[in-house]
Amino acid sequence: MSMFDNTKIPLLSKALNAYSLRHKVISSNVANIGTPGYKAKAVEFESTLNKEMAKTAVTNTVTNRRHIELSSAGSGAGTASVVQASPDHFSEEEKKSGINDVDIDMEMAEMAKNQIRFKYVSKLLGESFRGIQKSIRGQA
Numbered sequence: 001m002s003m004f005d006n007t008k009i010p011l012l013s014k015a016l017n018a019y020s021l022r023h024k025v026i027s028s029n030v031a032n033i034g035t036p037g038y039k040a041k042a043v044e045f046e047s048t049l050n051k052e053m054a055k056t057a058v059t060n061t062v063t064n065r066r067h068i069e070l071s072s073a074g075s076g077a078g079t080a081s082v083v084q085a086s087p088d089h090f091s092e093e094e095k096k097s098g099i100n101d102v103d104i105d106m107e108m109a110e111m112a113k114n115q116i117r118f119k120y121v122s123k124l125l126g127e128s129f130r131g132i133q134k135s136i137r138g139q140a
Contacts, residue, residue: 007132011049012125018045019118026111029102038100040107 022043032038 007128009125009128012121012128015045015049015121016118016125018043019114019121022114023111023118026107026114029107030104030111032100033102033104035100038102040100040102042110 022045025041025043029038029040
């Protein structure tokens with residue numbers, strides 16, 4: 001058992017791995033935009049993460065009506081998996097004509113969202129390590 005097991009560090013690490021995998025998959029989709037019959041792929045991570053987080057919900061009690069209620073949260077773990085993407089905006093005729101199902105606009109938007117999420121999780125992970133450093137040094 002690691003000293004980090006009771007922190008959010010393992011979860012954030014898995015999230016970074018998933019976002020890295022998602023970036024590779026999106027890059028592959030963009031690289032294959034001209035490949036006839038290529039099927040776009042996607043990475044699913046958040047649904048698994050949410051299921052795991054729901055298993056370890058935080059319970060809270062409001063002792064004063066003026067207190068803010070906490071939402072349920074937890075520190076579960078998740079796995080990333082590459083799945084076949086299924087964009088609904090292509091007609092059956094377009095699919096039959098040999099055009100693949102990669103939408104460059106959608107892929108670039110997903111890449112931008114993924115980059116923002118990766119940076120955010122990286123920042124959270126850095127803050128977690130800084131907190132541990134402060135604890136070791138005896139700082140508040």
